[in-house]
Amino acid sequence: MPEVLLVTTANRFALDSKPGMSLLEIFRQNNIPIQGTLTLDENKAFVSLTHVLRPDDRLTAYAMRNVDFRCVQPTYTVVPTDNPVAEIVRPLKSPFHLGIVQFTRPSAMNYIYDSVSSALSRYAETREDRLPIQVALSPGGDGRVLVECIRRYWDENPDEQFHAIIVAVGFEDEQEHLSAGIALAEKYRIPYDALNTREAADILGYESDLESLSKSYRSTFPEDEAEIMLTYWVQNVNFELARRGGRRGILFGYNQEDVIAERLYQVMTGRLLPPLPIRRLDEHDVIAPLAQIPKKLLDAMDIDNSLRNYNIRSASVSYTRSSLYLLSYIVAEQFPSIADVMSGGFITPNAPNEILDWLKGK
Known part of the structure; x- marks a missing residue:
């Protein structure tokens, strides 16, 4: 042999x-x-x-x-549970010893909620205003879980206030998207404003509607995902509405792979933004309380809703975006300790100085 x-x-x-x-x-x-x-x-x-x-x-x-x-070549240990609905890879005794950790829906929601609650509590400790925190609400898997956690957090912290913004984005039938988002907001008793594509275009000062902009984008950038433009669309609509309402804090449903892929893209461009889950910008604070939660866990919380979203997606045309997400999957799966650092903050940057100070002391 x-x-x-x-x-x-x-x-x-x-x-x-x-x-x-x-x-x-x-x-x-x-x-x-x-x-x-x-x-x-x-x-x-x-x-x-x-x-x-x-x-x-x-x-x-x-x-x-x-x-x-x-x-x-890590060691894997299964951490089982009865009637699991999802599992993720987590470090156990060391980074070389990984667990395939299984969850029931209640235990998964508690795991997710701990992350959401931690981020929102940290934000509450540092912010000066008590205006409502704005929620960029989408009926996708991330938004579906986020709004459930927000309701729980609000019940436990009644002094907080939240207001959802639901924006049609053109991935699907406009009315279906808005109706699904509104249903979520109403189910979890979150005040909301819902904007169709024309209303969102007016807020941003565009004469063209979203459908025309999407077609033009695909023609101008044939090897880029229209989803990228639509992400900026939702983000900028939320920024503008927060500006008009005097609100700083905006919640987005970015999951761990989103955050890692974004960080890798920033490294490629040489323009590093402050880390998540709380990113303080000039006018706004971007809050991503799901930043350390793998999408695999989020989507498993509502299978029917997740499959609905998978079925309306367009085929990928971007090598860069696909590669960044595949890299983020590899990091989260094989190096979860590194994924935690990339998605939730960074190693203290003074380590090189500590080494130099030690050398000088010798």
Whole structure:
């Protein structure tokens, strides 16, 4: 049988392999990053990823840096529950020990609510005004769960006030979108304003309606998602209405993958915004209380609503957006400790100074 060894600074790993497999298949099967190794045969000759294993092959993949490959080969432990409706990957004893944590709907909603409550409580401690917090309410999976949590938080904190803004965005039938959003607001007793696409365009000062703008956007940017423009549309409508109402705080239903993908995009552009879940801008405070909640958990809370939203989506045309979301999935799944930092704040930035101060002290 062939032998493929992964040699690191600390360990030697025998990778599962068999004749007829390509080296690329072996790396993919074992979750080994191909960019991180130099692979040679017994004579120290180059071996291509396309090489198909022969029974007598003896290959060695040398790790080019002293990274700990346990990061991509963690131990998994199932944390079961009766009648689960969802599960997510979470770190347990260490970043190398991950749990597949299962939830019932009540336990999932408690887990989500803890995140929402924590963000809103932090915001309440620091803000000066007591005006209503604006909620950018969408009938999607994120918004569906967010408004349920807001109602619970409001019941527990009656001095707080919330006001929802429901904006038609053109993904679906305009009236259906507004009706679904209004139904949520009324079910959870959140005061609201609902705007159709013409009313939203008037608020932003556009002569064209949203349908015309969407068609023009697709024509001008054929390799970009119209969803990007519509996200800005909803955001700017909410900013303008908050400005008119004198409100600073605006709640958005951004989930963990949204936040990580956005942060990666900011790194690409070199323009880093303040981190979430509470982002203080000049005029507004953007609050994302779901920033550390994977969408997988949110969508599992209302399957019928989630499937409805999946069915009205358009096919992807953007490599960049798809890649950023796929990267965010990989981070959240394989490196949840890193995902928590990227979506909920950052490591204290004075670590380099601490090292320099230590050196100077020597």
